[in-house]
Amino acid sequence: xxxxxxxxxxxxxxxxxxxxxxxxxxxxxxxxxxxxxxxxxxxxxxxxxxxxxxxxxxxxxxxxxxxxxxxxxxxxxxxxxxxxxxxxxxxxxxxxxxxxxxxxxxxxxxxxxxxxxxxxxxxxxxxxxxxxxxxxxxxxxxxxxxxxxxxxxxxxxxxxxxx
Numbered sequence: 621x622x623x624x625x626x627x628x629x630x631x632x633x634x635x636x637x638x639x640x641x642x643x644x645x646x647x648x649x650x651x652x653x654x655x656x657x658x659x660x661x662x663x664x665x666x667x668x669x670x671x672x673x674x675x676x677x678x679x680x681x682x683x684x685x686x687x688x689x690x691x692x693x694x695x696x697x698x699x700x701x702x703x704x705x706x707x708x709x710x711x712x713x714x715x716x717x718x719x720x721x722x723x724x725x726x727x728x729x730x731x732x733x734x735x736x737x738x739x740x741x742x743x744x745x746x747x748x749x750x751x752x753x754x755x756x757x758x759x760x761x762x763x764x765x766x767x768x769x770x771x772x773x774x775x776x777x778x779x780x781x782x783x
Contacts, residue, residue, distance in 0.1 A: 665696035673704065681708045699729035703738055715745035736762060736771035743775060747782070756782055 672687035685708060688701040706721030722742045726735070743758035759779040763772045 665691055665694055669697060669700070672701075676704055676708065679711075681712065684708065699725045699732060700734075702728065703732070703734050706738065707741065710741045710745060713748075715748045718742075718745045719749075736766040736769040739766070740771040740775055743778065747778070752782055 668687055669691055672684045672691070675681075675684035675687070685705065688705050688708075691701045692698045692705075702721045702725035706718045706725060709715075709717035709721060719742060722738050722745070725732070725738060726742075732738075739758050739762040743755045743762065746752070746758060747755035756779060759775040759782070762769075762775040763779070766772050
């Protein structure tokens, strides 16, 4: 993940997320969606995450975004929420935003099961923004680290088109 972040960026991210130690923090989250439903939780962030993922799966991105953002603010599984926000912006074709969220996700948890998808969508996002060098690097990283994944097969095809 060297091409993703610098040490300075990593430290700034940790500071912005208020990460001090490995202690788990409990927090309250209150998220409001466009349809005026309010989800409030005292330690029930797991339910909010499941609901946000459910909304994501049915393409209710506008309702899911504030839920994922609230979970990040509460420091509840921020890597996963950043990944889903990256996916939302990727599907909405806002590739710069997608890259930003993917970067945060990978910084926070680079062993996640969503890494093949994150790497592929990061590479495609770089390609769409005209950054072919980073696109190629991400395709290669994906094929090296996850050679048996379906994403690696897509990466191989995409990389051959770049060359």
